[in-house]
Amino acid sequence: MTCASSHLIPEKNKVGRPRTVCPHHDELVELGIEMIQWFKVHPDALHISEWYSVEKFIVDNVWDVMIQKPEFLAYYELAMKLVGKKYLDKTSNVREGASQRWQRVYFKDLRKQEDEDAKFNSRLKAEEAVAVDETFTAKFDKFNQAITDAQASSKALKSSDINSKAEAKS
Numbered sequence: 001m002t003c004a005s006s007h008l009i010p011e012k013n014k015v016g017r018p019r020t021v022c023p024h025h026d027e028l029v030e031l032g033i034e035m036i037q038w039f040k041v042h043p044d045a046l047h048i049s050e051w052y053s054v055e056k057f058i059v060d061n062v063w064d065v066m067i068q069k070p071e072f073l074a075y076y077e078l079a080m081k082l083v084g085k086k087y088l089d090k091t092s093n094v095r096e097g098a099s100q101r102w103q104r105v106y107f108k109d110l111r112k113q114e115d116e117d118a119k120f121n122s123r124l125k126a127e128e129a130v131a132v133d134e135t136f137t138a139k140f141d142k143f144n145q146a147i148t149d150a151q152a153s154s155k156a157l158k159s160s161d162i163n164s165k166a167e168a169k170s
Contacts, residue, residue: 021062022062022065022066022069023066025069025071028066028069028071028072029071029072029075031056031066031072031075032071032072032074032075032076033075035051035052035075035076035079036075036078036079036082038051038055039051039079039082039083040082043082043086044086045083046083046086047083048076048079048080048083051079052066084103087103088103
């Protein structure tokens with residue numbers, strides 16, 4: 001397979017945006033096998049784009065279509081695991097910070113679990129906020145009622161005081 005096959009680089013239409021053209025079934029299988037072999041020969045590769053973008057000159061929008069194709073998906077997932085292994089290996093050339101950051105990219109199960117944890121924590125915080133809001137509202141309502149009662153009582157006292165003063169004058 002040549003690195004700049006005509007179907008891998010989308011041609012611009014005369015009108016509208018460029019269209020994405022994906023390789024055919026047999027070619028996807030061939031590319032998948034080639035990709036796996038390349039990552040086995042280049043174990044120091046840090047990102048899958050080193051193969052598809054630099055080595056094969058496949059543009060991102062074509063790549064995005066390729067990885068959705070069932071005949072290519074298994075190869076893609078295996079390549080992700082091959083690259084991802086070095087992010088767990090303390091002796092690899094990946095620094096710890098980058099390792100932490102990229103584990104979500106290479107390990108979908110980790111990303112899924114972290115996303116579920118984040119959703120759970122977000123729902124928990126929202127429920128706590130509602131509970132705090134309800135407690136605050138109840139206390140505020142009681143406070144507001146106490147102020148209203150005090151004002152009414154004060155008005156009643158003033159009214160009674162005015163009436164008693166008026167009666168004393170007469």
